[in-house]
Amino acid sequence: MTTMTDRKNAAISRGVGMTTQVYAERAENAEIWDKDGNRYIDFAAGIAVVNTGHRHPRIVEAVRAQLDRFTHTCHQVVPYENYVALAERLNALVPGDFPKKTIFATTGAEAVENAIKIARYHTRRPGIVSFAGGFHGRTFMGMALTGKVQPYKAGFGPMMPxxxxxxxxxxxxxxxxxxxxxxxxxxxxxxxxxxxVAAVIVEPVQGEGGFYEVPTAFMTELRALCDHHGMLLIADEVQTGFARTGKLFAMEHHGVEADLVTMAKGLGGGLPISAVTGRAEVMDAPHPGGLGGTYAGNPLAVAAAHAVLDVIADEGLCERAVRLGQRLKQRLASLRDQVPQIVDIRGPGFMNAVEFNLPGTDSPAPDFANRVREAALERGLILLTCGVHGNVIRFLAPLTIQDEVFAEALDKLEAALLAARS
Structure with missing residues (x-):
């Protein structure tokens, strides 16, 4: 009998890695059901995409209404008001007490690529500084900026200079x-x-790198150094944005304003859209036609993004992220004595992680992290690993997760941690 995994292996490049073999049939808020009717609690949220939950009714309604009007014209050919209105909203929301402008693209990697293009055009300088452990995409510039070899850079060189x-x-x-x-x-x-040097790019909280937060003092000093040398500061908020850290943008935790901010993931609530927002004079540097893309700012995704911003504000999701993160970290802390592999519990808001070492050592324990992930999946809880050493479990459940489902997930997580010890 041919299984879905057999069909996938025969049809799809092995380069597309898969964390699970759960084939989704439907999803609602923080729950996913597969084709066999099995239920899972989703602590991945499409890698911080559905911060507002799967199929939030207001997002579905907004997309359906746009679907009845038009689905695509290409904004560079026949523009539309929704695109302009979303840019206006982001210009007002992104940290920085200065005039801003915005462009839209489709993916986080595209946002990063465009930010680098804009920075180089504005400064007329080529150099870009990034950080070990950072993740900025799988395109060639994204790979070059990313500070993790496996699986993102291995075999694809040479990198961009x-x-x-x-x-x-x-x-x-x-x-x-x-x-x-x-x-x-x-x-x-x-x-x-x-x-x-045109720019320094940094994630306020590293995503793939392990959910490590930039110290505020370092971010402040980095801002001062960029100002001193005429370099731009780019905040990559692709994974940290849209209430995940307890603020709409993670840079708000530091009181530091970036010149350019890249965003994607949570902005579209499940539909593909990304953006770069930054200082107006910097964003205006490239010539007309130098920026854009056929699907950039797709009308359906723009409609979804407007609804996402409404939901975050109306449902108090920044505050809810803080409460959920506190409950999760307290539960993990209560297990330290029973799970000696736990070396750190961290993360602002509901962008949380637990890191594992071999007991009593400084040696990372990636095998243990993977056993936790597998034990959780057996119990119906979807988790993701991360970190340069693969020894970190990250938690990215929708911020809209129901209290009773969240409590159930914490019980499953505890059982998985205890089971992974043997």
Whole structure:
């Protein structure tokens, strides 16, 4: 008998990795049912995409209404008001007390690519600085910026030139904020003239890298350094944006304003849309036609994005993210004595993670993290791993998850952690 996995293996490139073999039939809020009727609680949310839950009624209604009007004209050919209105909203919402402008694209990687294009055009400089452990996409510039070889860069070289990586400030792994800043100063002295650097790109909380948060003092110093050398600061908020960290944007935790902000994932509530918002004079640097894309700012996705912003505000999802994250971290902390592999529990809002080492050592325990993921899946809870060493479980459930479903998920998580010890 041919299974879905057999069909997938025969039809789809093995380069498309799959965390589970759960084939979705339908989904609602924080729950997914597969083709066999099995129910799962979704603690992945499409990798922080459906922060507002699967098929939120207001998002479905907004998309359905747009579907009855038109689905595509290409904004660069026949524009539409919804695109302009969404840009106006983001210009007002993105941190920064200065005039802003926005462009739309389709994916997070596209947003990052466009931010780099804009930064290079505005500064007339080629160099870009990013950080070890960072993730910025699978396109060639995205790969070059990404600070993780497996599985994103291995075998795809050579990478795009003039990209320079620095250690990410991570005290848990022996890199203080002072160490990271010293490495940047050393880079400028030994290898890279600051006057050649267009921008520094950083995730306020690293996503694929392990959910490590940038220390506020480091972000403040980075902003000052960019100002001193005439470099732009790009905040990659693709995974951190739209209430996930307890603020609409994670940069709000630091009180630091980026020159350019990239966003995607949670913006569309399940439909593909991304954006770059930044200083008006920077965003206006490229010539007409230098930015855009056939599907950029698709009308259905734009309609969804408007509804997402309404839901976040009306349902208090920033505040709810904080409450959910506190409950999750408290539950994990209560298990430390029973699960000695737990070395750290972290994350702002509901962008949380637990990291595992071999008991009593500094050695990462990726096998244990994977056993937890598998044990959770057996119990109907979908989890994701991350981290350069693969020893981190990250938690990205919809912010709209019902209290009773969340409590059920915590019980399943505890059972999986205890089962993984044997």
């Amino acid at each position: 003039d990209v320079w990586h620095l250690p990410f400030p991570n005290p848990l792994h022996g890199v203080s904020a002072e160490d990271a800043m010293k490495a940047l100063q050393q880079l400028f002295k030994a290898d890279l003239e600051p006057a050649r």
